Amino acid sequence: MDEEKKKRRQSVPRTPGQPFTKDELSADAKRRASYIFKEFRAAFEFIGKYRKTVSIFGSARLSEDSTHYEKARQLAAKLSKLGYTIVTGGGPGIMEGANRGAFETGGGSVGLNIKLAEFQEPNRFTTDNMEFYYFFTRKVALSFAAEAYLFFPGGFGTLDEFFEIVTLIQTKKIRRVPVILVGSDYWRPLYNFLRNDLKDGHRTITDADLDLIKMCDNDEEIIKIILESPTNHGNGNHAV
Template identity: 45%
Template sequence: MKGKVIRRKKIIYLDSPKKGIWEIGFALKVAWQLMYNMRKLHNIGPGITVFGSARLEEGTPYYEAAVEFGRRIAAMKFTTITGGGPGIMEAANKGAFEAGGMSVGMNIVLPHEQHENPYLTTSVVFEHFFTRKVLLVKHSYAFVVMPGGFGTMDEFYEILTLVQTKSVDRYPIVLFGSDFYQPIVELMKGFAGAGTIAPIDMDLVFITDSIDDGMDYIRKFINSHYNILPQRPRWRWLERKEPK
């Protein structure tokens, strides 16, 4: 389309080993993108990340639910963080933006489908999924997983693995849409039955169809695990509570 710049990325960085100098250059490029985006996102404050499909459009029940999640997150004075694209991501950003909250999008360069939504107060762009996922986790104290596809499942299982292995602190994970996620829940139960995960690992996920219940779960978890301390005029920081 004339006048519109469309970003494309070459699919080469996982395409077999390259010469040593190329590999060094790639590593430095990744490091620079991480440092640049970390700096840009440094002051966004504590957030809640909403994951979900880019393909669910305005007017669908899950889109409207994501809008309400964004509103509720803003009402808690937390930053709403998404992948920055259309669909569920747009919906959560929209809810936060219209409620006067901070609305952050972490977009990615793709050959199709992904474009920046118009409800962002802060936006960054990544070339690689692995760097993007680092920062989708870094500023978040809770995660809401709406219905989605392969990308959403990738993000959901990465967060779940990080919490399960104690690579990050225990954060609330809300899986929204019990009918949609029933096969995933049954699969996880199968893991527990086969002994490949501990039965207690099932408790790492809160499954619900209620926005009220999901937000109450997040609010109670954060209030019981973290002290909320005012440190800067623009936002509040969270400090982990010491066990009694």
């Protein structure tokens, strides 16, 4: 198609339901690829500033008076005092509780926020934050260079992040660091399912796979697990 035909075609208004042309799809793919690359590069530069981090995940829907919110706040404060920067998805709920604990102790409190149809403001307890358009670039940033991943009760998003990180460690795409489920009242049914059905019943995972996951509610024990694990010190959580 010559340039004159392209111009004429582009000037015709698109009718509802009209399929995209091959050229339009190709141009859109290139535009998206460029934007994705820029977001990845910005994310690596942003998170690479922090040399010692713990990523904390959990529901955006839990209120300030939730016991899990307060647990995240207290545990993050203790980790912050030990020199860890706390990294969350930057939203409300558990994320806010964790950021708040770090913020109130004067430590690093990072939020990696996401643009949603229902706009989600970064919580007010971050010392630094970055906004993402794509979920997958944000997930890479949340899993990059962390010394541990702590999972509090959450919904689909938290479960998605949990299974992705466990799979990345299982397949040696990222180094093994502690993956800790905090809040046994919420996590025990899932842990029992993994052990009894997947491991013992169907044998679709192994003892070694299940051993990648710890479930613990005691702050001191959680901190001990993290301190006794080899750390990355900001070098990137890459495969061995």
